[in-house]
Amino acid sequence: MTTPVLEIRNLHARIEEREILKGVNLVIPAGEVHAIMGRNGSGKSTLSYVLAGKEDYEVTEGEILLNGENILEMEPDERAAAGLFLAFQYPIEIPGVATMTFLKAAINAQRKARGEAELSTPDFMRAVKEAGAQLQIDSDMLKRPLNVGFSGGEKKRAEILQMALLKPSLAVLDETDSGLDIDALQVVSKGVNALRDGQRSMLVITHYQRLLNHIVPDVVHVFSDGRIVESGDKDLALQLEAKGYAGFDGEAA
Amino acid sequence: MSALDIPTLKENIDLETVEKVRALDVDKYKYGFETTIESDRAPKGLSEDTVRFISAKKGEPEWMLEWRLDAFRRWLTLDEPTWARVHYPQIDFQDMYYYAAPKSTSGPKSLDEVDPELLATYEKLGIPLREQEILAGVEGASANVAVDAVFDSVSVVTTFREELAKVGIIFCSISEAVREYPDLVRQYLGSVVPVSDNFYATLNSAVFTDGSFVYIPKGVRCPMELSTYFRINERNTGQFERTLIIAEEGSYVSYLEGCTAPMRDENQLHAAVVELVALDDAEIKYSTVQNWYPGDKDGKGGIYNFVTKRGDCRGHNSKISWTQVETGSAITWKYPSCILRGDNSRGEFYSIAISNGHQQVDSGTKMIHLGKNTSSRIIAKGIAAGFSDNTYRGQVSAHAKAKNARNFTQCDSLLIGDTCGAHTVPYIESRNASAHFEHEATTSKISDDQMFYCMQRGLSEEEAVALIVNGFVRDVLQQLPMEFMVETQKLISISLEGSVG
Numbered sequence: 001m002t003t004p005v006l007e008i009r010n011l012h013a014r015i016e017e018r019e020i021l022k023g024v025n026l027v028i029p030a031g032e033v034h035a036i037m038g039r040n041g042s043g044k045s046t047l048s049y050v051l052a053g054k055e056d057y058e059v060t061e062g063e064i065l066l067n068g069e070n071i072l073e074m075e076p077d078e079r080a081a082a083g084l085f086l087a088f089q090y091p092i093e094i095p096g097v098a099t100m101t102f103l104k105a106a107i108n109a110q111r112k113a114r115g116e117a118e119l120s121t122p123d124f125m126r127a128v129k130e131a132g133a134q135l136q137i138d139s140d141m142l143k144r145p146l147n148v149g150f151s152g153g154e155k156k157r158a159e160i161l162q163m164a165l166l167k168p169s170l171a172v173l174d175e176t177d178s179g180l181d182i183d184a185l186q187v188v189s190k191g192v193n194a195l196r197d198g199q200r201s202m203l204v205i206t207h208y209q210r211l212l213n214h215i216v217p218d219v220v221h222v223f224s225d226g227r228i229v230e231s232g233d234k235d236l237a238l239q240l241e242a243k244g245y246a247g248f249d250g251e252a253a
Numbered sequence: 254m255s256a257l258d259i260p261t262l263k264e265n266i267d268l269e270t271v272e273k274v275r276a277l278d279v280d281k282y283k284y285g286f287e288t289t290i291e292s293d294r295a296p297k298g299l300s301e302d303t304v305r306f307i308s309a310k311k312g313e314p315e316w317m318l319e320w321r322l323d324a325f326r327r328w329l330t331l332d333e334p335t336w337a338r339v340h341y342p343q344i345d346f347q348d349m350y351y352y353a354a355p356k357s358t359s360g361p362k363s364l365d366e367v368d369p370e371l372l373a374t375y376e377k378l379g380i381p382l383r384e385q386e387i388l389a390g391v392e393g394a395s396a397n398v399a400v401d402a403v404f405d406s407v408s409v410v411t412t413f414r415e416e417l418a419k420v421g422i423i424f425c426s427i428s429e430a431v432r433e434y435p436d437l438v439r440q441y442l443g444s445v446v447p448v449s450d451n452f453y454a455t456l457n458s459a460v461f462t463d464g465s466f467v468y469i470p471k472g473v474r475c476p477m478e479l480s481t482y483f484r485i486n487e488r489n490t491g492q493f494e495r496t497l498i499i500a501e502e503g504s505y506v507s508y509l510e511g512c513t514a515p516m517r518d519e520n521q522l523h524a525a526v527v528e529l530v531a532l533d534d535a536e537i538k539y540s541t542v543q544n545w546y547p548g549d550k551d552g553k554g555g556i557y558n559f560v561t562k563r564g565d566c567r568g569h570n571s572k573i574s575w576t577q578v579e580t581g582s583a584i585t586w587k588y589p590s591c592i593l594r595g596d597n598s599r600g601e602f603y604s605i606a607i608s609n610g611h612q613q614v615d616s617g618t619k620m621i622h623l624g625k626n627t628s629s630r631i632i633a634k635g636i637a638a639g640f641s642d643n644t645y646r647g648q649v650s651a652h653a654k655a656k657n658a659r660n661f662t663q664c665d666s667l668l669i670g671d672t673c674g675a676h677t678v679p680y681i682e683s684r685n686a687s688a689h690f691e692h693e694a695t696t697s698k699i700s701d702d703q704m705f706y707c708m709q710r711g712l713s714e715e716e717a718v719a720l721i722v723n724g725f726v727r728d729v730l731q732q733l734p735m736e737f738m739v740e741t742q743k744l745i746s747i748s749l750e751g752s753v754g
Contacts, residue, residue, distance in 0.1 A: 052705075052709050053708075053709075054705050055701075055705075056701075075708065075713075075714075076705060076708035076709050077708040077709075077711050077712055077713050077714075077717075079709075080708070080709055080710060080711040081711050085709075086709050088706065088709075091706070092700075092702050092703050092705075092706035093703075094703060094706070094707070094720070094721060094724055095724055095725065096723070096724025096725055096726070096727035096728070097720055097721070097723070097724035097727075101720075102710075102720070105712060105716065105720055106707075106710035106711050106712060107711075109710070109711040109712045109713065109716055110710075110711035113711060113713075145724065162710060166710070166711070
């Protein structure tokens with residue numbers, strides 16, 4: 001049996017005194033795309049932060065295995081080097097740092113952490129140009145400071161560009177559709193779909209079913225009150241759209 | 254040719270260095286090593302005799318001695334300034350040496366005569382390889398950087414002088430200029446920073462030991478960056494550098510000054526004076542990278558840096574631009590300034606001041622608008638980490654005759670952690686209704702969200718801080734000559750090591 005890319009076992013986490021994750025169990029085998037849907041405040045974003053290792057959250061119980069390795073004791077940068085990528089719902093501005101500079105720093109930091117040689121500048125430029133073209137990112141945008149003054153669509157495209165270049169084994173997409181108009185949504189989805197290669201796994205966190213028309217998941221999970229309350233195939237998303245979350249909250253109680 | 258085997262030399266010295274640094278039990282300071290070169294010191298303390306000793310050592314003419322003695326007498330009547338936001342124990346000016354020179358005061362005739370340890374020192378200073386080769390006389394080495402290396406007060410090696418002389422440029426030590434070009438020195442020395450300008454400048458005037466002299470003749474564009482590396486090496490020796498740069502009508506020069514200093518237990522005083530004179534249509538660009546020993550992690554030791562730097566845009570359409578990267582010293586008291594005397598003249602000040610540990614920085618500039626249509630621009634970036642204090646202090650003033658004077662000032666402070674302080678103290682004075690001054694100031698912190706974002710992409714904590722800080726100072730970094738930019742980015746990372754976590 002092959003090791004799943006992600007395995008979450010009975011994960012409990014809290015911020016200050018408030019428990020937000022209350023026993024999450026999730027297995028994502030290699031190459032699968034799973035979606036997590038849930039209403040605002042259900043703890044979906046917290047799950048993404050806890051996976052990436054944001055220090056505001058304290059894990060009180062459970063395990064997170066990435067490719068079979070427990071990552072709970074790892075710093076965020078170590079988790080990144082181990083293959084975890086988080087596309088932020090609200091990407092952070094880094095003033096004065098050209099997008100290109102940031103990309104190179106990130107790629108080489110991960111390579112260094114894995115004991116690999118730095119990417120040569122020509123190889124790097126080629127990779128950026130290639131990945132950028134698909135996402136309609138031109139060289140002007142790459143010269144601008146990362147996320148500073150970017151439109152909603154530009155920010156999300158920049159996130160996917162980073163994902164394309166960093167080649168994670170697990171990509172967590174947190175509300176990637178928020179703030180996108182339909183054209184931008186298509187560009188971003190196309191970029192994401194291009195990264196589905198049968199090996200890479202994805203966890204798509206979203207509020208709306210709309211995104212899942214573009215990025216079609218293998219499995220859909222319904223998240224409520226800090227845990228997964230229902231799982232099914234992509235049709236579950238449609239049911240949710242029709243019934244709303246209320247029906248599932250009842251089952252969770 | 255001089256067959257100096259630098260790699261072998263380096264191996265030997267490195268071992269010795271490692272041991273010394275280990276013995277000192279401090280490994281934070283990357284350039285913490287001492288070179289054992291026999292030195293020729295003046296007796297401890299400061300008196301007219303000390304001044305006479307220095308003047309005699311340098312074989313100076315009578316007028317120079319009188320100038321020094323005049324300064325010394327004025328200094329006796331002055332008090333140390335206390336207005337800066339810096340705190341340090343009382344300096345005992347009688348408990349220091351005012352002159353130390355490597356033996357052989359006549360100066361080496363060639364590199365063969367240069368103490369090999371000195372060359373090894375340059376290597377550890379991180380002098381770019383290309384310049385090291387030139388200093389070591391490596392055959393075939395060519396560069397467009399000329400180096401006048403100041404090693405504990407006496408210029409030891411000056412390169413490229415012949416090439417510069419072809420276009421009439423004089424680049425030599427100030428001591429040599431006093432002997433060889435007395436008319437120029439007498440005309441300009443003290444004409445920008447008067448003898449009694451301030452306590453430290455006056456002290457410098459009395460006891461300055463060496464420094465650089467640059468003269469660019471009319472219409473000449475200096476074909477290379479002129480570069481000086483200063484180094485404080487002798488225990489308990491104050492460094493009193495004196496630099497004078499004169500750009501004649503329509504000329505241009507770019508001058509680089511870079512510094513590191515060895516590990517110290519005791520505080521060392523450094524009080525330099527730099528004077529720049531730009532005549533009609535001339536431009537001087539003066540860049541500094543200062544990385545002196547800042548003291549250990551508890552704030553013990555480190556250099557006291559009390560510097561007076563001033564440029565005089567004496568001619569019409571002249572321009573003086575200061576760019577500084579200040580990462581070292583325990584205390585920095587430094588305000589590179591411009592007197593915009595000529596009509597249409599322009600002054601610029603670009604500054605990065607980083608303080609970590611227990612460093613105290615009080616730095617900024619003065620833009621004194623005297624002529625018509627004068628303009629100035631100030632971009633100051635202060636970064637405070639650890640337990641440090643970082644103050645920007647700047648003055649912009651317009652004289653009644655300075656019609657249409659323009660200034661733009663931007664002061665940004667970045668705080669890392671919550672035990673440091675950043676302060677901005679702008680003084681703006683206008684005696685002229687047509688003057689137009691703008692001042693912008695921001696204070697920010699590196700946010701946890703920025704750190705998390707960068708680390709999620711794989712950057713370590715320190716790499717993330719360095720990247721964010723380099724972004725913060727980008728506007729100023731771009732003002733540096735290309736070859737200094739990369740070094741400076743590294744220096745910024747080194748300076749902020751240990752500032753997080």
